[in-house]
Amino acid sequence: MTGNGEFWHVPFQGRNPSEVYNQNFLYQYENVYVMDNHRAAYWCWLRECDGSNAFSLIHIDRHYDCMPATNLWLDAIPDVANITIEEYLGFEVPVDENGPQIGLFRWDNYLTLFLHRHAEHMRQFFIATHRDGAAPLEPPTDVIEPWELPGAVQHLKDTDDAPWICNIDLDYFCFSQDQKVQGRLVSEVYIASLFTIVQHLRSNGTIDVVTLCLSPECCGGWDAAEVLAEIACPILDVPFRLADSS
Numbered sequence: 001m002t003g004n005g006e007f008w009h010v011p012f013q014g015r016n017p018s019e020v021y022n023q024n025f026l027y028q029y030e031n032v033y034v035m036d037n038h039r040a041a042y043w044c045w046l047r048e049c050d051g052s053n054a055f056s057l058i059h060i061d062r063h064y065d066c067m068p069a070t071n072l073w074l075d076a077i078p079d080v081a082n083i084t085i086e087e088y089l090g091f092e093v094p095v096d097e098n099g100p101q102i103g104l105f106r107w108d109n110y111l112t113l114f115l116h117r118h119a120e121h122m123r124q125f126f127i128a129t130h131r132d133g134a135a136p137l138e139p140p141t142d143v144i145e146p147w148e149l150p151g152a153v154q155h156l157k158d159t160d161d162a163p164w165i166c167n168i169d170l171d172y173f174c175f176s177q178d179q180k181v182q183g184r185l186v187s188e189v190y191i192a193s194l195f196t197i198v199q200h201l202r203s204n205g206t207i208d209v210v211t212l213c214l215s216p217e218c219c220g221g222w223d224a225a226e227v228l229a230e231i232a233c234p235i236l237d238v239p240f241r242l243a244d245s246s
Contacts (some may be wrong), residue, residue: 005029009085011042012243015222018215020106022111023089029238031202032210037107038065039168039170041211043088046081048209051117051164054162056124058153059111061088061169062218064129067109072096074116076104078127108133109209111167111171126152130171146186154197163208166198170228171218183220188231195235202236212235 017147018037021115024239026044027034033044038061049055053126057064076093083091092101105113115122115138125137128144144152156164175185184191201207220224233240 062171171215
């Protein structure tokens with residue numbers, strides 16, 4: 001914890017690759033959580049929302065983050081609301097009945113696990129993606145195209161009075177060619193407009209929790225991802241900044 005209410009649940013480890021399991025940092029300011037990849041998002045959501053009561057979810061991300069999970073994995077999901085971040089990140093399951101132990105929560109399956117455990121309480125499920133990866137088994141209420149997104153977010157309160165979880169990956173705003181990130185897909189005006197709406201809904205209580213992911217590996221590197229964060233975080237009134245040296 002710092003003097004102004006910031007909290008580093010995972011202290012900054014440096015500008016390292018995230019890959020599937022590395023969590024290089026997890027930062028909180030009020031009900032906004034910032035991380036290098038969304039592996040920790042499930043844990044963050046249950047710190048702010050009661051997963052056994054009604055909620056709604058909007059997932060804004062280049063990827064679905066819904067890699068299929070085996071029944072062995074699904075049956076092993078712990079009570080995430082009552083474990084520490086260290087226990088969550090370190091929680092392991094066997095690959096198969098007789099296989100070695102691996103981490104349960106990955107950057108590409110946390111949403112699958114969350115939906116399996118909590119979908120019965122989900123009132124609305126909106127997704128805005130680039131349709132990258134395996135689609136969720138729990139069908140979304142609405143699939144939002146990029147040109148519709150700011151307007152759709154603006155009207156979240158009109159669609160449901162349940163508290164909203166807002167999950168945003170900055171790689172949504174980037175495009176790739178030949179498997180290499182080339183740059184931003186949308187303008188800074190678009191990005192600023194979207195986060196201005198998110199902040200308004202956070203301020204009026206429509207959004208209960210925001211999880212923001214930098215995804216350096218999918219945004220063209222740490223420098224590019226941090227520039228995007230420097231647009232988003234001031235609008236969200238979040239004083240996030242990584243250390244100058246890695």
